[in-house]
Amino acid sequence: MTPLRDAFLSAAVALGLFGPMVGLLTVSGEHGLSLELRPIATAVIVGLVFLGRLLVLSWRGRGRVETYKTNRALAEGIAHAGKFIAPVLLVAAVALPFTGSRYYVDLGTLVLTYIMLGWGLNIVVGLAGLLDLGYVAFYAVGAYSYALLSTTYDLGFWTCLPLAGLFAGCAGVMLGFPVLRLRGDYLAIVTLAFGEIIRIVLTNWVSLTNGPNGITGIPRPTLFGLRFSMEGGEGTFAGFFGIEPATIQRVIFLYYVILVLALLTNWVSLRLRRIPLGRAWEALREDEIACRSLGINVRNTKLTAFGMGAMFGGLAGAFFATRQAFISPESFTFIESATVLAIVVLGGMGSQLGVALAAIVMVGGLETLRDVLSFLGDQMNSPLFAGIAGQLPLYRMLIFGLVLVVMMVLRPRGLISGRTPTVALGARKEIAAELVAQGRG
Amino acid sequence: MDYAYALQQLINGVTLGMIYGLIAVGYTMVYGIIGMINFAHGDIFMVGAFLSMIALLGLAALGITWVPLALALTLLFAAAITALYGWTVERVAYRPLRGSFRLAPLISAIGMSITLQNYVQVSQGARVKPIEAVIPGGIQVMNQGGFTVELSWMQIAIVATTLAILAVFTWLVKRTPLGRTMRACEQDLKMASLLGIDTDRTISLTFVIGAALAAVAGLMFLLYYGVIDFYIGFIAGIKAFTAAVLGGIGSLPGAVLGGLLIGLIEVFWSAYFSVEYKDVAAFSILIIVLIFMPTGILGRAEVEKV
Numbered sequence: 058m059t060p061l062r063d064a065f066l067s068a069a070v071a072l073g074l075f076g077p078m079v080g081l082l083t084v085s086g087e088h089g090l091s092l093e094l095r096p097i098a099t100a101v102i103v104g105l106v107f108l109g110r111l112l113v114l115s116w117r118g119r120g121r122v123e124t125y126k127t128n129r130a131l132a133e134g135i136a137h138a139g140k141f142i143a144p145v146l147l148v149a150a151v152a153l154p155f156t157g158s159r160y161y162v163d164l165g166t167l168v169l170t171y172i173m174l175g176w177g178l179n180i181v182v183g184l185a186g187l188l189d190l191g192y193v194a195f196y197a198v199g200a201y202s203y204a205l206l207s208t209t210y211d212l213g214f215w216t217c218l219p220l221a222g223l224f225a226g227c228a229g230v231m232l233g234f235p236v237l238r239l240r241g242d243y244l245a246i247v248t249l250a251f252g253e254i255i256r257i258v259l260t261n262w263v264s265l266t267n268g269p270n271g272i273t274g275i276p277r278p279t280l281f282g283l284r285f286s287m288e289g290g291e292g293t294f295a296g297f298f299g300i301e302p303a304t305i306q307r308v309i310f311l312y313y314v315i316l317v318l319a320l321l322t323n324w325v326s327l328r329l330r331r332i333p334l335g336r337a338w339e340a341l342r343e344d345e346i347a348c349r350s351l352g353i354n355v356r357n358t359k360l361t362a363f364g365m366g367a368m369f370g371g372l373a374g375a376f377f378a379t380r381q382a383f384i385s386p387e388s389f390t391f392i393e394s395a396t397v398l399a400i401v402v403l404g405g406m407g408s409q410l411g412v413a414l415a416a417i418v419m420v421g422g423l424e425t426l427r428d429v430l431s432f433l434g435d436q437m438n439s440p441l442f443a444g445i446a447g448q449l450p451l452y453r454m455l456i457f458g459l460v461l462v463v464m465m466v467l468r469p470r471g472l473i474s475g476r477t478p479t480v481a482l483g484a485r486k487e488i489a490a491e492l493v494a495q496g497r498g
Numbered sequence: 499m500d501y502a503y504a505l506q507q508l509i510n511g512v513t514l515g516m517i518y519g520l521i522a523v524g525y526t527m528v529y530g531i532i533g534m535i536n537f538a539h540g541d542i543f544m545v546g547a548f549l550s551m552i553a554l555l556g557l558a559a560l561g562i563t564w565v566p567l568a569l570a571l572t573l574l575f576a577a578a579i580t581a582l583y584g585w586t587v588e589r590v591a592y593r594p595l596r597g598s599f600r601l602a603p604l605i606s607a608i609g610m611s612i613t614l615q616n617y618v619q620v621s622q623g624a625r626v627k628p629i630e631a632v633i634p635g636g637i638q639v640m641n642q643g644g645f646t647v648e649l650s651w652m653q654i655a656i657v658a659t660t661l662a663i664l665a666v667f668t669w670l671v672k673r674t675p676l677g678r679t680m681r682a683c684e685q686d687l688k689m690a691s692l693l694g695i696d697t698d699r700t701i702s703l704t705f706v707i708g709a710a711l712a713a714v715a716g717l718m719f720l721l722y723y724g725v726i727d728f729y730i731g732f733i734a735g736i737k738a739f740t741a742a743v744l745g746g747i748g749s750l751p752g753a754v755l756g757g758l759l760i761g762l763i764e765v766f767w768s769a770y771f772s773v774e775y776k777d778v779a780a781f782s783i784l785i786i787v788l789i790f791m792p793t794g795i796l797g798r799a800e801v802e803k804v
Contacts, residue, residue, distance in 0.1 A: 073582045077575075078545070079621045081552050089630055092555045188601065235789050242535050243788055245604065246739060250781035253736065261774040391732070395608050402605050448620060455616035461609025466594045469602035 060114040064107050071106035075099055143410055150316055154309040162305075164424055166312045166380065170373055171420045173319040175400040175412040177369030180326050182398065183407035184335065185362035186342025188245040191252025192397050194232070195225040195367035197259060197389035199374025204272040204384055205265070214278035218375050225371020226364045233363035237356055240345075252394055259386040271385025275378050280310060311380050318376060322369045323409055329365070338362050339407075392454075396420075399461055405471030414472055422460075426453050502642035507769045508762070509639075513653045513722060515761025516660040520715035521738035522745070522753035523667070524708030530684040530748035531704055532596070537607035538587055540735015541614035542709050546580040546716025547726045548618055551627060554720075565632060569717075573659075576717055577710040584709025587614075588702055611732075618728040626727040629720065656718045663714055664754060667707070671750065680704060684748065733777065737764070740784040746797020755795060 080099035083090045153165045174196065181189045202221040206212050212220075236247045259266050266272065277285055283294040285307035294310075295302035329335040337358045341348050349355050378384050400419055404411030427450065434449035521543050528536040553572040562568050591606045636650030671677035679700045682690040691697045719734070720726055741760040745752025760780055767779040787794065 070582065070586060073579060074586060077549055077552050077579055078618070081556065083552060083555060083622055083627055085625065085627070090551070090555055090627060092552065092559055182601075188604075236785065239788055239792065242529075242533075242600075242604070243743070243792065246535065246736075246743070247785050247788055250736065250740070250784050254778050254781050257775065257778050392612070395612070399605055399608070402601055406601070451616070451620050451624075454612060455620055458609045458611070458613030458616060462591045462606050462613065465602050465606040465609065466591070469595055469598040 060111060063114060064110040067110040068103050068107040071103045072099070075102045142414075146413060154312055157305070159305055159308060162308050162312050164421065166308075166315055167424065168417055168420045169312070169315040169319050170377060170380075171397065171400060172413050172416040173315065173322050173373045173376075174370060174397045175404065175416050176319065176322040176326060176409065177366050177373065178397050178401050179366075179404075179407065179409070179412050180329070180338070180369070181362050181366035182401050183404075183412075184326070184330065184342065185338040185359060187359060187362060188242070189248045189363075189366070190245045190391075190394055190398065191232075191248035191250070191255075192366070192370055193389045193391070193393040194248075194252040194255040195229055195370035196374040196377070196393065197255055197386075198228045198367075199225040199371030200378040200384050200389070201259065201266060201272075201374075202371065203375035203378045204275045207276050208272060208274065214276065214375070214379050218372060221375035222368045222372045225374065226368035228371075229363040229365075229367025230360055232367075233360045237359045237363075249391065249394070252389075252391060256386050256389055259389070266386075269385060269387070271383055271387075272378075273383050275382045275384065277307060277382065278311070278314060278379050285310060311376075315373075315376055315380075318372055322372075325365075325369075327409065334358070334361060342407075403464055403468075403471050408471075411472050418472075423453065423457060426456060500642070500645070502640060502645045502647050503769070505639065506645075506647045507765050509647070509649055509653060511762035511765035512758060513656050513761070514765055515758035516657055517715045517718050517722070517757070518734070518738050518741045518760050519754035519757025520660060520663070520711050520718070521734060522741040522757045523664075523750060524712050525739050526742040526745070526747050526750060526753040527680075527704050527708050529742070531680065531687065531701060532592075534592070534600075534603045535607065535739065536592075536705075536708070537604065537735075538591075538610040538614055539708065539712060540731035540733075540738065541611045541618075542580060542584055542587070542731070543712040543716050543719075543734055543738075544726070544728060544731030545583050545614060545618060546576050546709070546713030547720045547730065548622060548627075548716075548728075549579050549713065550576040550717040550720050551629060551726060554629065554632070569632065569655075573714065573717055576713040580713030580716070581706040581710040583614075584705040584712075585702055587709075588705040593698070593701075611735075615728055615731065622728065624728065626725050628725045631724060632721055652721055656722060659714070660718065663711070667711065668750070670707070676700075676703060737777075737780050740780055743784060744787050744794055746794030748798070749794070749796040752794055752796035 076099055079102060080095050082093040082095055084093050150165070150169070154162050156162075174192070178189065178192050181187050181192070199221040202224040203214070203217045206217045206220060207214070232248070232251050236244060239247060260269055262268070279285070280294060282292070283297050284292060285295075285302075286293050287302050287304075293302065294306055326335075330339070337348070337353050340351075340353065341355065341358055341362075345355060348358075377388070381388075396419065400415045401412055403419065404413070404415035430449045430453055521539065524539050524542070525536060528534065528539070550572050553575040554568065557563075557568045557571055562571065587610055591610045592603055595603045595606055631652070633651045633655055636648045636653070639647040639649050641647070671680060679690070679695045680703070682693070682695055683697055683700045683704075687697055690700075719730065737760055738757065741756035742753045743756070744759055745754070745756030760783070763783055764776050764780055768776045771779075
């Protein structure tokens, strides 16, 4: 098939797809719905598909590079660079608040929250190979544990943090216990259902959780008993150090709290990988039947993975609650689970550095996209764009979904797909991604 | 015991169950052949509902108001365009990942689901879209102590159409060459391709048929509830998947049976316990079934070969 004919066919398919959906807008009027024609938008999209297909075909026509070799080279390159990337990232993370920019510190806090969630889920998905689509449930359990304990019993953040982790860990084990016999996709769908059940219960159990209105006035954390309040004076951070009280102090403090929590998650999972339990997780991921025949207690191994992952999710949830000072069930939708899972998979499943990079790219990218889109929307004053300028921010999640698909198609094994064995006889060699099973569950 | 009330719930449950069953067939077919959860299938159903609404409005604008003709044309149009969506999704998001490791197509499918939801939100707006009842009226089945059991024409139409379409579909799978290749691919994809079956084409057609059935379900949903929005696909998708699992994934009659059961459970739970927790009931059923009966009601036990 010639490229031109192929492109025409693609354009025809695009016309079929977008013609009715984009070309005919349903508008609510006085007499119910009516249709409005949008021929220009449809023509633009079909034209773009035509040109895009031509471009892709001409690019592909130049001969494909051998993907295996490039993957291998890239993986080794990243593994070498990784020795430098990780310390550089750490220094950058510690130094970030010194820029003094509220925007960057807030963004950094958000990215670190997702890095922590990613590392937590990495234990379940990346190490133990159990596919969990309901990770947000444990995040929610942690957040609500802290919110309810602090607002009802007046407990402080540092008292509640371990409790929130404990509750979430227990929730993980409780969910894990019955569903561990399931494999792969079944496990995924059950965890997804569990996540939805938690959200529905949080929405409808109004007497406990205040339902969809959420919980407000969640107290902020303190630094060795020093509060970050705006009044200054005795017992506050600003009063103790004799400086002017400012919101940025609290923001930076929260940033360092999540940085420490995230590093703790990283440290614990790196240490866990070296003890027999962690090695059993990785063995389980590669081959469950072989594990069982070697006498590994599969049930306990899976349960600990679930529990550990859930615990870190709960800790991150408690942090989320204290940072926002307000939580409602709306923050714990499936899209959060999907984002965290996408971070783990894009990071290369099992690679700590990969998860951090993927979180920076995805969460940072999503936030940047929000700014770029609203900026573009403001710039489009001409009447030609009247229809889409105000809607532009809505395109964010559309682009997110498309990027997810494109990244999977281009690099299904994630950013860092190679593996270095945790335990090795003699020299440690990078294992190519093609040789390891991932997430078979 | 209030039989009239229960009878009414039975009627509603069967109607809803038919809709779930139609979506579940799409899940179970795809899972049977390539062993992946087509996460975007719920959103394909939502796209089908929107296309049905657009077609109904377009036909009304063109002056075609004779209800049977309008509905038939809408059904054909929605099924055809939604099938095109199903084909495109498979071609763009799943085919490049065939033979890749298991999580890749799942993430790709989640990405596609997010894409479709937001695409419809962006192109048609986030507001709920209500339409007027297309087939009003019904027949009174019985009257007990002031409570009237009503069987609406709409419900009769939904159940009758679903049964007719399922009959055609069963014939397609059981008696035609296409159905034979589909069943061959389901049994052993590699062997089928060794024997000269164009597996890529068969998988594409599976997606096309699944999407067309989802479009029928979308039209039924639109007619039954009279209101749709871009988010209906997610919950309906999970419930339909639950139905597929409950009936035994890979089994076509099982999908319809599971859909009926889920519809009945949901309706009876809402009627006798609480509306808020109806989804919790459906999902709990999923978890319980998977724990105690992992192969579902009509499913085959999976033998694992080492």
